[in-house]
Amino acid sequence: MHIHQLRIQNFRNIREASLDLTPGVQLLIGRNAQGKTSLLEAVYLLATATSHRTHNNRELITQGETTAFIEAEFDRDGSRHRLSTGFDSKERRFRIDEKPLKRVSDLYGILKAVFFSPEDLEFLSGGPIARRRTMDLGLCQQNPPLVRVLLDYRKALKQRNTLLRQADASITTRNLVKAWNPELIRLGTQILSQRADYTLKLIEKASDYYASITGSRENLAGVYRSSMIHLAWRKGGEIPDEQDLKKYFEIALEETVEKDFLYRQTHAGPHRDDIVLEVCGKSAERYASQGQRRSIVLALKLAERDLLTSPNDPPILLVDDVTHEMDMRRCDRFLENICSSGQVFLTFTETESHRGLIKNATEWHVQDGMISRRSG
Ligand SMILES: Nc1ncnc2c1ncn2[C@@H]1O[C@H](COP(=O)(O)OP(=O)(O)OP(=O)(O)O)[C@@H](O)[C@H]1O
Numbered sequence: 001m002h003i004h005q006l007r008i009q010n011f012r013n014i015r016e017a018s019l020d021l022t023p024g025v026q027l028l029i030g031r032n033a034q035g036k037t038s039l040l041e042a043v044y045l046l047a048t049a050t051s052h053r054t055h056n057n058r059e060l061i062t063q064g065e066t067t068a069f070i071e072a073e074f075d076r077d078g079s080r081h082r083l084s085t086g087f088d089s090k091e092r093r094f095r096i097d098e099k100p101l102k103r104v105s106d107l108y109g110i111l112k113a114v115f116f117s118p119e120d121l122e123f124l125s126g127g128p129i130a131r132r133r134t135m136d137l138g139l140c141q142q143n144p145p146l147v148r149v150l151l152d153y154r155k156a157l158k159q160r161n162t163l164l165r166q167a168d169a170s171i172t173t174r175n176l177v178k179a180w181n182p183e184l185i186r187l188g189t190q191i192l193s194q195r196a197d198y199t200l201k202l203i204e205k206a207s208d209y210y211a212s213i214t215g216s217r218e219n220l221a222g223v224y225r226s227s228m229i230h231l232a233w234r235k236g237g238e239i240p241d242e243q244d245l246k247k248y249f250e251i252a253l254e255e256t257v258e259k260d261f262l263y264r265q266t267h268a269g270p271h272r273d274d275i276v277l278e279v280c281g282k283s284a285e286r287y288a289s290q291g292q293r294r295s296i297v298l299a300l301k302l303a304e305r306d307l308l309t310s311p312n313d314p315p316i317l318l319v320d321d322v323t324h325e326m327d328m329r330r331c332d333r334f335l336e337n338i339c340s341s342g343q344v345f346l347t348f349t350e351t352e353s354h355r356g357l358i359k360n361a362t363e364w365h366v367q368d369g370m371i372s373r374r375s376g
Pocket residue numbers: 011012013030031032033034035036037038039058059060061062063321349366
């Protein structure tokens with residue numbers, strides 16, 4: 001999968017850009033605050049309708065303008081497609097091959113991308129919300145129909161929580177709250193079984209990468225922890241089938257209903273799950289050093305790339321500033337790994353010496369929101 005042509009209008013500080021791209025490595029070189037991250041953000045927004053920096057359209061549109069536009073022509077499975085998004089402060093619309101997408105959830109899987117960013121460290125420090133978000137973004141690109149399930153689950157949960165907040169705990173209210181259980185169970189078990197399966201595969205691959213990054217001196221392991229069945233699954237552990245999960249979920253909802261009324265929110269379900277990582281047997285969230293955190297996150301991202309690779313077709317990699325604090329040897333191995341992976345966008349500031357490690361790249365100069373081909 002690779003983008004041939006990328007067009008951007010009024011996105012962040014990029015007023016107008018049109019780039020003819022090659023299938024391999026694209027180096028985006030420029031001083032601080034020139035628009036490098038913005039370009040990567042534009043590509044990721046096109047692929048997933050999300051930005052790692054904001055939920056607010058207004059922040060994405062160039063100050064003083066009212067609309068923004070991003071379009072990519074790309075090759076997938078031997079045929080060419082055109083994907084675009086146009087948005088104002090309220091609404092985003094997507095088109096694939098000139099046809100409007102009815103729902104944003106239909107976008108997933110069309111253009112697959114993995115974002116490596118310094119903010120990924122939040123995976124370890126940002127709590128379970130950040131971890132679930134990362135898992136779901138990868139999983140939804142791999143398994144697009146799950147987007148709809150997640151959205152419907154969120155809606156059902158919101159309805160149930162609204163009732164709990166109004167609740168007077170009378171029989172009638174209890175029955176109304178309970179009436180949402182079958183919907184939560186139906187959707188929640190699909191999320192749980194697919195997310196747990198994806199997470200265990202992710203951890204397994206990430207452990208291999210972590211071993212290779214650390215020269216096998218350290219090992220990374222992890223579990224998927226489910227809030228609703230007080231269980232955690234490890235590599236090799238069997239995830240119960242959906243019928244069993246439904247039963248567990250039903251019991252968990254029964255068990256926690258008093259607590260739900262007390263705190264006025266739903267306690268059991270995949271919206272409370274977490275992934276727990278351990279380095280050499282100790283909780284990574286609590287004990288990992290800065291260097292270990294960086295290596296864990298890179299290992300997880302490389303694993304995500306592998307899970308999103310359909311046969312011989314890796315996703316687009318957007319690599320922002322991550323080589324910044326790495327030592328030369330670690331960096332060399334990392335760059336070698338990602339640069340053999342299809343189309344990769346890498347940002348560098350002018351002075352970084354690591355850039356010399358990359359061969360055969362197309363170089364772009366980014367200055368004040370303008371992007372031009374560098375020669376020589
Ligand atoms: N909506 C917007 N309108 C205009 N400019 C914006 C908007 N949002 C951000 N900017 C500006 O765009 C510039 C480029 O930001 P960006 O994060 O892309 O820089 P960068 O090249 O990645 O820099 P660094 O090397 O520091 O990471 C910054 O000066 C930022 O303040």
